[in-house]
Amino acid sequence: MTEGTIPTSIDFRDALHSRFQRGEVLGLAFVEIISGELHRVVGGYPGPAHRMPSCCAAMRAEQRGGDQILHAPPSGDGATLRIRYRLPR
Incomplete structure (x- = not known):
């Protein structure tokens, strides 16, 4: 994603797959991903044009x-959604 562009669901998916692959290379049994952290890596968060619902x-x-949802915000979508993904995928 380039600076100033709005992230898409594909950007979030690609970032997730990258984290899965990195965890597998390290021999991890699982990775935990928090939506706010993922969105910051992909870009556009925090900000007025954030795409948190798409990220979640x-x-x-x-x-x-x-896989387990470890935490879901009351609204369902938010920066604190935490999911533990089992590896390998």
């Missing part, structure tokens, strides 16, 4: 059997 949707779409 991308995180949920990547869930598989054995």
Whole structure:
């Protein structure tokens, strides 16, 4: 993603896959991802044009059997959504 562009669901998915791959290379059993941290890495957060609902949707779409939502904000989408993803994917 380039500076000043608004992140897309594909950007969030690609960032998730990158974290999964890094965890697998390190031999981890799981990775925990927090939506606010993921969005900051991808870009555009915090800010008036943030895409937190898209970030959270991308995180949920990547869930598989054995993955766990460790924390969900009351609204469902927010910077504190935390999901533990089992590895390998």
